[in-house]
Amino acid sequence: MTTRIYFTDALATEFDATVVSSVAAGDRFRVVLDRTAFYPTSGGQPFDTGTLGAARVLEVEDDDAGVIHHVLNAPLEPGTRITGRIDWPRRLDHMQQHTGQHILSAAFDRLFQVRTTSFHLGADVATIDLAREVTPAEIAQAQTEANRIIWEARPITVRFVSEDEASKLPLRKEPVKTGLLRIVEVTDFDVSACGGTHVPQAGMIGAILVAGWERFKGATRLTFVCGGRALRSHDALRDVVVAATRALSVLPSEVEGAIGRLQSEAREKERELRRIQEAVATLRAGVLRHSAPTLGRVRGVLLTEPGLDATWLKVLASAVVSEPGFVAVITGDAKPTPVVVARSADVALDAGAWMKRATAELGGRGGGRPEAAQGGLDASPARILEFARATIGG
Numbered sequence: 290m291t292t293r294i295y296f297t298d299a300l301a302t303e304f305d306a307t308v309v310s311s312v313a314a315g316d317r318f319r320v321v322l323d324r325t326a327f328y329p330t331s332g333g334q335p336f337d338t339g340t341l342g343a344a345r346v347l348e349v350e351d352d353d354a355g356v357i358h359h360v361l362n363a364p365l366e367p368g369t370r371i372t373g374r375i376d377w378p379r380r381l382d383h384m385q386q387h388t389g390q391h392i393l394s395a396a397f398d399r400l401f402q403v404r405t406t407s408f409h410l411g412a413d414v415a416t417i418d419l420a421r422e423v424t425p426a427e428i429a430q431a432q433t434e435a436n437r438i439i440w441e442a443r444p445i446t447v448r449f450v451s452e453d454e455a456s457k458l459p460l461r462k463e464p465v466k467t468g469l470l471r472i473v474e475v476t477d478f479d480v481s482a483c484g485g486t487h488v489p490q491a492g493m494i495g496a497i498l499v500a501g502w503e504r505f506k507g508a509t510r511l512t513f514v515c516g517g518r519a520l521r522s523h524d525a526l527r528d529v530v531v532a533a534t535r536a537l538s539v540l541p542s543e544v545e546g547a548i549g550r551l552q553s554e555a556r557e558k559e560r561e562l563r564r565i566q567e568a569v570a571t572l573r574a575g576v577l578r579h580s581a582p583t584l585g586r587v588r589g590v591l592l593t594e595p596g597l598d599a600t601w602l603k604v605l606a607s608a609v610v611s612e613p614g615f616v617a618v619i620t621g622d623a624k625p626t627p628v629v630v631a632r633s634a635d636v637a638l639d640a641g642a643w644m645k646r647a648t649a650e651l652g653g654r655g656g657g658r659p660e661a662a663q664g665g666l667d668a669s670p671a672r673i674l675e676f677a678r679a680t681i682g683g
């Protein structure tokens with residue numbers, strides 16, 4: 290068993306220890322010490338990093354026998370004394386999130402009797418899963434309550450008790466371990482059995498911010514940030530808001546309204562553009578019909594409109610066939626080639642069937658109704674119009 294310095298002194302960043310063993314594993318080395326301040330991954334909290342002598346600690350693992358393995362980039366000599374140093378900013382960050390989690394979970398438990406079913410401490414945010422769907426108002430209340438406990442700077446203590454003693458404590462969760470239990474207590478607020486590292490005083494968490502939540506299957510996954518992460522999260526949001534207010538020339542409180550106005554203006558512009566396209570298409574269709582060649586029993590308007598999108602092709606084709614006796618096949622010049630085919634009400638051609646035949650012959654996708662169809666074909670505009678001349682009106 291490795292003596293865990295962090296169990297009783299979560300603030301220890303430097304320690305002396307004796308190397309018990311050092312075993313090569315690929316290009317890494319697994320080192321066991323008689324005692325350590327390095328926290329191994331467990332209970333939702335990631336491992337500590339830092340140095341052991343001149344070696345870097347890349348990972349820390351716990352085994353079933355209670356031995357902590359330090360994964361290093363260099364070997365250490367068994368029997369020697371070394372000094373270990375943990376990466377304090379990383380550890381403090383983990384302690385702020387983990388202790389913050391105890392307080393936030395206890396707030397939901399005490400205010401609304403909602404239990405926390407799981408905890409995950411990620412690189413940027415931490416999450417808890419709550420056992421039912423909670424409302425935004427409940428989340429706001431729990432956040433307020435959790436921060437009240439932090440600002441009261443309540444002491445957080447750690448002690449070891451027997452299973453028997455633990456059964457008399459108001460534990461928030463049934464302990465998963467048996468035997469001697471490590472109890473983490475936020476004074477007059479929360480009692481939990483936990484092996485993680487915690488700040489000794491709630492004020493060190495700084496603040497808890499709920500960053501978001503999603504409801505799923507009768508539960509809620511809540512994302513939160515504490516301490517330095519709360520500060521960074523605020524800064525990131527501030528930068529986004531500043532950029533938005535500059536781009537829109539409005540105050541932060543006016544951003545939402547300004548975006549709404551831009552969206553409705555864009556929709557109005559879209560409608561206006563459509564009206565103009567239709568007017569232009571009507572004029573253009575008249576000219577095109579005037580010079581349209583005869584294809585069997587109908588007259589055909591077959592052309593390519595370079596650089597124009599499928600919407601314009603449709604508008605122009607439907608303007609052409611608004612008079613009796615016409616078929617329009619109009620392509621763009623993108624890849625695949627957009628194609629629209631339409632016919633006047635009195636013409637017998639099945640545009641949908643023609644498009645199916647064109648895709649079978651030329652490759653691509655498309656389909657539609659008997660009066661109009663569209664697609665994207667794998668042939669050049671010239672090849673498509675040649676195919677149209679050969680197959681329409683015969």
Ligand SMILES: [Zn+2]
Binds near residue numbers: 332387391481485
């Ligand atoms: Zn914990």
